[in-house]
Amino acid sequence: MTGERTTILLARHGETFDNENQIMQGQTHGRLNEKGMAQARRLADKMSGRHIDAFVSSDLDRAVETCRIVAERRGLPVETTALLRERDWGAFTGRFIPDLKGEAFPEDVESLDCLLLRAARFLDFISENYRGKVVFAVGHGIINKAILARYHNKQIKEIERMGNAEVRTIVLPH
Numbered sequence: 001m002t003g004e005r006t007t008i009l010l011a012r013h014g015e016t017f018d019n020e021n022q023i024m025q026g027q028t029h030g031r032l033n034e035k036g037m038a039q040a041r042r043l044a045d046k047m048s049g050r051h052i053d054a055f056v057s058s059d060l061d062r063a064v065e066t067c068r069i070v071a072e073r074r075g076l077p078v079e080t081t082a083l084l085r086e087r088d089w090g091a092f093t094g095r096f097i098p099d100l101k102g103e104a105f106p107e108d109v110e111s112l113d114c115l116l117l118r119a120a121r122f123l124d125f126i127s128e129n130y131r132g133k134v135v136f137a138v139g140h141g142i143i144n145k146a147i148l149a150r151y152h153n154k155q156i157k158e159i160e161r162m163g164n165a166e167v168r169t170i171v172l173p174h
Helices: 034-047 061-074 112-129 141-152
Strands: 006-012 054-058 078-081 134-139 167-172
Touching: 006 061, 006 112, 006 141, 034 061, 034 167, 054 061, 061 078, 061 134, 112 141, 112 167, 134 141, 141 167
Parallel strands: 006 134, 054 078, 054 134
Antiparallel strands: 006 167
């Protein structure tokens, strides 16, 4: 236990084949490539000295795989939640990212308001279910930016992009 403070070690999944090929993954599962597997193993090494009570991941395979690599050394399970899913990019999903420059967003792209609401619900979920714990949570680039934006009371565009297998720390007040 860490007292009343709840700490989230918020990570982004390791690199995937689609990241490497600049494909918009959105809410597709994706698979870690060799670089992504190595990033996840290095992340497990980096976290080996940290106290962690629980592991939570997006329910998309690329995040679950990253989280399991870190969790397996401790023999702890990984809980999954759709709250940590990447932004739903609608009709942009599966497309080559450089080709999207200048295109209007399709109507089926998840709105920023919905994304930020989901980010707030994730923070509430952790606060309610893991009070006083240290939680290692693996999400995705845009949802993680939304979570950090909500936490810091900033706009998403003000939050620096997270690299693959990068971790940022959030301490929730209670």
